[in-house]
Amino acid sequence: MLNRVVLVGRLTKDPDLRYTPSGVAVANFTLAVNRPFSNQQGEREADFINCVVWRRPAENLANYMKKGSMVGVDGRVQTRSFDNQEGNRVFITEIVADSVQFLETKGATSGGQSGGQGSQGYNNPNQNQQNPSQNQNQNNSNNNNNQDPFKDSGEPIDISDDDLPF
Template identity: 45%
Template sequence: MNKVILMGRLTRDPEVRYASGDNLAIARYTLAVDRRFRRDGEAAADFINCVTFGRAAEFAEKYLRQGTKIAVSGRIQTGSYTNRDGHKVYTTEIVVEEQEFAEGKNAGSGSSHPQPAPETDPDGFMNIPEGIEEEMPF
């Protein structure tokens, strides 16, 4: 099985091109994904190349910007080519099948009107407001 799930921030705006003939959109971007474990207290990240096609690429062009935190799922694709100097170059990228925002629109923007935190009990659980008649999903 070849399945990848990543969450990170775009290092730059997506680069979008359209394939000639069928007008298929192709978007490429790089995700900076934080490493869970840090060496000597320093933050570390991996920079992972991603590519997506069609409507997902059009979505990336319209909505994704540098610094946006997104979650993607897809598959790893490897390849190789020979460069101008005659050296073989190996490539690895994620072919994105699904992408979605991983934080709210105003997160990290430092807005001057922070949202109030929901009321919680001393045990850390949020209070359920009175008048909710729906059944719990579990």
């Protein structure tokens, strides 16, 4: 049996982070996922899919992603039911995420930059800070190393069939 879901979409609102009485983090969120086709009027429609993620990935999602952020979800479909206050049986279908991948950096908007930070990822503001002379030296060394090693020098390449992966 197989129960696997992979989704890529945008958060419809900020994730709702809560903690169980035993202190386990849980975040509920809704993902807007575009359908791969247009309707008869030529407009793209979307599905709004309820998701839940637990523990550390829940805290990371709530801390680093917000409404409109693009994320990837890998998980499974789960259905459950309960009796509401009026005594009616309520059925819920949701995606229980095993992992949530951040497909944009924290400050990016829908048309902004993408960073692919991963479920534990965030943009460390100190990671790329160097003084200007280091940046200049780094840029100069990058220019020297940007020569294409695969550039055609006009000589034949000697490769045996045993070296090919197919």
